[in-house]
Amino acid sequence: DAKTTQPTSMDCAEGRAANLPCNHSTISGNEYVYWYRQIHSQGPQYIIHGLKNNETNEMASLIITEDRKSSTLILPHATLRDTAVYYCIVRPQGGATNKLIFGTGTLLAVQP
């Protein structure tokens, strides 16, 4: 079972920041928060991951609350090409298997 809860859908105006929330209240100490997205008719694409510190890369920023029970993915300047389903996943890094357990994700619709 997915260990995360995300809103089913969100809208965002083009050029504005998109803030996608994720609840993971049962996260364990050794589990990381990963974000992937899936653009229509394509395979999922890795975005970012973190443990407890906020992270930023060329695609997005990840803000994790101090208690680690929730996080927010931020796309600073959303474009139409960012329209996709965004998946928040928690899992241990390394270990016997690195399988990803996907939930239903958030469909982000960027509006012109």
Add this chain to the structure above:
Amino acid sequence: GAGVSQSPSNKVTEKGKDVELRCDPISGHTALYWYRQSLGQGLEFLIYFQGNSAPDKSGLPSDRFSAERTGGSVSTLTIQRTQQEDSAVYLCASSLATSGSNEQFFGPGTRLTVL
């Protein structure tokens, strides 16, 4: 460089037939995964290969499903006696086992339709 490739991109088959789906991972990636995505559903893990270790087959839905990875590179997912509920997009991913992010790179998928 080249990403993960899968073939065929589309496959239509009749119920009861066997099908083989192929995945070519990124060169040098030791970990390989199969997932499937049914219409309107999320992605479901099927099987995981890591180097010479025994594969994690915990996600295979029935004994009609099997997969192998020859020479630590190309993988084939075989579905025997296909059923209509097997219709889905089958996605392959690979990763560097030593990658700090364990980022998985996905292929474009094979869309399987069982009539």
